Amino acid sequence: MPPRPHRIRSLLIIAVALLGGLCPGSPAQGAQREPVILVHGWNGSPTEFAQMQTALEQAGYPTYAIDLPGEENLANARAIADLVEQARGEHGGGKVSLVGHSMGGLSARYYLKSLGGAAKTLSYISMGTGQLGYWPACLLPAGQGGQMCPTSSFITQLNSGDPTPDPVRYTLLTSSLDETRNDVIAGVWCRAEFAGVAHADEPASPVFIDAVLSALDGRCPS
16 A cells, blocks of 8 residues: 555655754754863953853854863963863864963963963964063962063963964954053964953953854954
């Protein structure tokens, strides 16, 4: 007996649903991309990245906002290394991307340069990071943010030799209100400045969120 018309329609509906689940970009599969680690700055909190984390996840990036152990960059870099391994383990062992705000961008760069992170990272994106240091930090103890002092051994080591080891793609984002907006280091793929965003507001700023999405996608924001 040949299949009844309603049975054929049911089979077609099921087939279409299954094929839709296999198509790239479909809701069932999603456009899964590399994990992204969000790194807050001095005296910051992962909650600052709530809007950015939502936007990245909606774009298909598994996203982790780290809660750093303190204000000392070497310890923070080790914490980043641990979270990177967790993220890689949960998402197939591939590479990650790093987004750091302010001092978090320095901790992330130390991970890339000194802890083997460059081999595990696709993109590095900083927001408002004083890549050459920040003079007011010279008033702080070394373990409480003082490593950001431009004359500290930490900044000297970070910027000696190759400050941007391959094969990572480096993007520096700043606001016109950042005192360190003119900091330049060698080997940067993209630099972009945006007008009028307060330093503390950068992680939640729609302008910076869009710029981060562009940089992750391989497009230099403007």
